[in-house]
Amino acid sequence: MSKVYVDITMSLDGYIAGPNDNPEQGLGEGGERLHEWIYGLESWRATHNLEGGEKNQDSEILAEAFANTGAVLMGRNMFDFAEEAWGANPPFHAPVFIVTHRSREPLVKEGGTTFTFVTDGLDSAVAQAKAAAGDKDISAAGGASLIQQLLTAGQLDEIQIHVTPLLLGAGRRLFDNMEARPIEMEIDRVVASPVATHLRYRVVKE
Amino acid sequence: MSKVYVDITMSLDGYIAGPNDNPEQGLGEGGERLHEWIYGLESWRATHNLEGGEKNQDSEILAEAFANTGAVLMGRNMFDFAEEAWGANPPFHAPVFIVTHRSREPLVKEGGTTFTFVTDGLDSAVAQAKAAAGDKDISAAGGASLIQQLLTAGQLDEIQIHVTPLLLGAGRRLFDNMEARPIEMEIDRVVASPVATHLRYRVVKE
Numbered sequence: 001m002s003k004v005y006v007d008i009t010m011s012l013d014g015y016i017a018g019p020n021d022n023p024e025q026g027l028g029e030g031g032e033r034l035h036e037w038i039y040g041l042e043s044w045r046a047t048h049n050l051e052g053g054e055k056n057q058d059s060e061i062l063a064e065a066f067a068n069t070g071a072v073l074m075g076r077n078m079f080d081f082a083e084e085a086w087g088a089n090p091p092f093h094a095p096v097f098i099v100t101h102r103s104r105e106p107l108v109k110e111g112g113t114t115f116t117f118v119t120d121g122l123d124s125a126v127a128q129a130k131a132a133a134g135d136k137d138i139s140a141a142g143g144a145s146l147i148q149q150l151l152t153a154g155q156l157d158e159i160q161i162h163v164t165p166l167l168l169g170a171g172r173r174l175f176d177n178m179e180a181r182p183i184e185m186e187i188d189r190v191v192a193s194p195v196a197t198h199l200r201y202r203v204v205k206e
Numbered sequence: 207m208s209k210v211y212v213d214i215t216m217s218l219d220g221y222i223a224g225p226n227d228n229p230e231q232g233l234g235e236g237g238e239r240l241h242e243w244i245y246g247l248e249s250w251r252a253t254h255n256l257e258g259g260e261k262n263q264d265s266e267i268l269a270e271a272f273a274n275t276g277a278v279l280m281g282r283n284m285f286d287f288a289e290e291a292w293g294a295n296p297p298f299h300a301p302v303f304i305v306t307h308r309s310r311e312p313l314v315k316e317g318g319t320t321f322t323f324v325t326d327g328l329d330s331a332v333a334q335a336k337a338a339a340g341d342k343d344i345s346a347a348g349g350a351s352l353i354q355q356l357l358t359a360g361q362l363d364e365i366q367i368h369v370t371p372l373l374l375g376a377g378r379r380l381f382d383n384m385e386a387r388p389i390e391m392e393i394d395r396v397v398a399s400p401v402a403t404h405l406r407y408r409v410v411k412e
Contacts, residue, residue, distance in 0.1 A: 012381070012391070013381030014219065014220040014379075014381065018386075030388055151373070159218075161218065163405070165391040165393045166388055166389070166391060167357070167381060167384065167388065167389040167391070169384040169385055169387050170384065170386035171386075173220075175218070175220065178375040178376065180224075180225055180236075180375045180376035180377075182372055182375055183373040183375065184371070184372060185218070185372060186371060187371045187398070187400060187403065190396065190403050192393070192396035192398075194393060197403075197405060199218070201218070
C-alpha cells in the first residue's frame with residue numbers, strides 16, 4: 001500500500017539546516033555540512049542530472065526510496081528557498097504538491113517535475129498526492145514545518161533519518177513545535193555506514 | 207587512556223526527560239517511557255541491587271560502559287531530583303562529583319558511592335573525577351546542562367546515545383543551549399536492537 005514517508009538528513013542534535021536559512025542559503029549557515037555524505041553518491045547525482053559518483057550502500061539507500069516515489073509533498077518555504085537552485089530540471093521527477101496559503105499557477109518543469117500549489121489545506125494536499133502517486137509512495141520532502149504538520153495529523157507512515165556524526169549546535173530542528181503527545185514508532189531498519197547512520201521507523205498509528 | 211563519556215537514552219526527537227521534570231518526577235511527564243528498554247535488563251538491575259533480569263545484547267551494552275567507570279560527573283539538578291529515589295545504596299558504586307554553586311558536606315553512601323560537591327567550577331570537577339578514576343573512565347551522568355557544559359568546554363570524549371523509537375514531543379533536550387559552533391564526531395559503533403539503537407561517537411577535538 002502507498003505510504004507517506006520522510007527521508008531526511010539530520011545532525012545528532014536534531015538539525016536539518018543551520019541557522020538563518022533563507023532563499024540565498026537554503027540550508028542555513030554551515031548546513032551544507034549535513035549533506036556532505038550525499039553529494040558524491042551516484043544516486044544523488046543521477047536525480048540531479050549529474051553523471052558519475054560512488055556506487056555504495058549509502059547510494060543504494062538513497063536510491064531505493066526515490067525509486068518507488070510517485071508524488072512529493074512540500075512546504076512553501078522549502079519551495080521558495082530552493083526554486084532557483086533547482087533550475088529547469090528539478091530533482092523530483094514527479095508531481096510535487098506544495099502546501100501554502102498563497103496561490104500560484106502550476107509550474108511544469110523538465111524531467112517530469114510539476115509543482116502544484118495547494119491552498120485548501122494539508123489534507124487536500126495529501127489526498128492529491130495520493131491520487132497522483134497511485135500505488136507508489138509519497139515523499140514528504142520538507143521543510144521541518146510540513147513534517148511536523150504531517151506527524152501531528154497522523155499522516156506520516158514512515159520516517160527515515162540519516163544521522164550525520166555532527167552536533168550542529170544551532171539551526172532548524174526537524175522535530176520541534178510538536179504537541180506534548182508522544183508518538184510511538186517501530187524500528188524498521190538500521191544501516192550503519194562510516195559517514196551516516198540510516199534509521200528507518202514505522203509510525204505507530206493510534 | 208582515561209576518557210570522559212556520556213551514555214544516555216534519548217528519544218529520536220532529542221529528549222532525555224519529559225516536560226516538568228522536578229524532584230517528585232525526575233524524568234518528567236511520560237519520561238519513564240524513554241527508559242522502558244532498560245528496566246528489565248540484568249545489568250541495570252544489578253547496579254540497582256536487584257536480582258534477575260534479561261541477559262541480552264542490550265544488557266551487555268549497558269554493562270560494558272559501567273564496568274570501566276572509575277568516577278562520575280553530575281549536575282546539581284540531577285542530584286537534587288534523584289537523591290531520594292536512589293536511597294541508601296545509589297547505582298553508581300563510585301565517587302560522584304557534583305558541579306554546583308551551593309556547597310554541601312560530602313555524602314558517603316553504601317555500595318561504594320560517595321557524593322562530593324564541587325563549587326569551584328567544571329574544570330575542577332573534571333580534574334577531581336580524573337584523579338579519582340585513575341586509569342578508568344569518567345561517566346558524565348547528566349543532566350543535560352552538565353553534558354552541554356562539558357561539550358562546550360571540549361571536555362567530552364565519547365557520546366553513546368541509546369535512541370528509543372519514540373517522539374516524545376516535549377521535555378528536556380539533551381543537545382540544547384549550545385553555541386552555533388559545529389562539533390564533529392566520528393562514528394565509533396552502531397548496534398541495532400529491536401528496542402533501541404545504540405550509537406557511539408568519538409568527539410573530534412579541535
